[in-house]
Amino acid sequence: MQAVCRGDQSAYQALVREHLKSISHYAYRLLGNQKDTEDITQEVFLKLWVNAEKWQPQKAKLSTWLHRIAHNLCVDYLRKHGNTQIRDDLDNDNNDSQQSSATTAGQQDFEDGSEARAQEQRFRRALAQLPESQRSALMLCHYSGFSNKEAAAIMNVSVKALESAMARAKRTLRKIVNEDNSEEQTDQSAWQESLS
Amino acid sequence: MTEDEFSKLLDLHGSVPDSWPSTQQEPARRLLELSAEARDLQQLHQRLETRLDRLQVPAFEGLEARVLNQALPPRSPGFVDRLLAWLVPAEGIGPQLWRPAVAACLPLVFGVVLGNYFSFGIVPDSSDVDFWEDELAMVALVDVSDSEF
Numbered sequence: 001m002q003a004v005c006r007g008d009q010s011a012y013q014a015l016v017r018e019h020l021k022s023i024s025h026y027a028y029r030l031l032g033n034q035k036d037t038e039d040i041t042q043e044v045f046l047k048l049w050v051n052a053e054k055w056q057p058q059k060a061k062l063s064t065w066l067h068r069i070a071h072n073l074c075v076d077y078l079r080k081h082g083n084t085q086i087r088d089d090l091d092n093d094n095n096d097s098q099q100s101s102a103t104t105a106g107q108q109d110f111e112d113g114s115e116a117r118a119q120e121q122r123f124r125r126a127l128a129q130l131p132e133s134q135r136s137a138l139m140l141c142h143y144s145g146f147s148n149k150e151a152a153a154i155m156n157v158s159v160k161a162l163e164s165a166m167a168r169a170k171r172t173l174r175k176i177v178n179e180d181n182s183e184e185q186t187d188q189s190a191w192q193e194s195l196s
Numbered sequence: 197m198t199e200d201e202f203s204k205l206l207d208l209h210g211s212v213p214d215s216w217p218s219t220q221q222e223p224a225r226r227l228l229e230l231s232a233e234a235r236d237l238q239q240l241h242q243r244l245e246t247r248l249d250r251l252q253v254p255a256f257e258g259l260e261a262r263v264l265n266q267a268l269p270p271r272s273p274g275f276v277d278r279l280l281a282w283l284v285p286a287e288g289i290g291p292q293l294w295r296p297a298v299a300a301c302l303p304l305v306f307g308v309v310l311g312n313y314f315s316f317g318i319v320p321d322s323s324d325v326d327f328w329e330d331e332l333a334m335v336a337l338v339d340v341s342d343s344e345f
Contacts, residue, residue: 005271005277006271007270007271009268012268013264016260016263016264017260020259020260020263024253024256024259025253028253028254028256029251029253034254034256037256038256038259038262041256041259041263042259042262042263042266045263045266046266046268049268049269049271050269050271052271053277120247120250120251123247123251124251127251138248142210142245142248143248148208163207163208166207166208167204167207167208170206170207170241170244171207173244173247173248174240174241174244177240177243177244177247178240181240181243
């Protein structure tokens, strides 16, 4: 990082290679669409280059600092555009999955596959409809592997607020999983009855 | 540990016992042995985590090249960095040794100038005229005890 401060581009490239995947995945999970994820990832690393000397290693790890930049950019984006773009992408996914499922050979496979896809769509939609703070909390702790304290620092909230957001997010998603599970059990028992 | 506390533990730290805080692992394990509801709740969390893990992220082909090839603005180092670079050049200090030497002498010069211009409250206790007469008498080695004033 000191080399980046001195303007060393090869050091900058090494940092990009090291952190690109985690930053782009985090942005995608918050925004839900590829084009804006790429734009924001690019901007995160541009900010890293321009503001390198502002990073204070005694206060935060580099990955925490970069995620904070990414988080702020994503939140700004979501406040400007709302979740419209995410819904657009979900609708596209839905159409694609319907088209691909129509080509499935066996009728049983088709039904199983379409059911699983429908469940996944419902889950994705529920995730996309979570408030931004709940989604961020879940993404940072579940996917990015940050501790609750680090995630709170990235989101610039207290640890209590983060934990509350995460508990709410999980409660909402748990309901979806529970409903899907009870549907599956009902289907299985109906199938067993029809066999007997 | 109550079931509510266990539910909160799962919300905050996930369903994997190793990721729970060490102080809560033992009571949570005991509750799991005793309560079927707690086991159901843990299974539900495991299913939720599996569903989360199943969500795919696209590969982002070409993003690395795009980020690496973007035009970076020239860095403008701060005043302190520029001063340090001037005092201790990266290419070697040999021929530029006068720079740190001048920098080291600056406080000394500053002190001399300051001392020359300000007396800091030290005032001679005689007037200038008396002072000069005494000086002249001393220089002339004259016995002034009998002098008439």
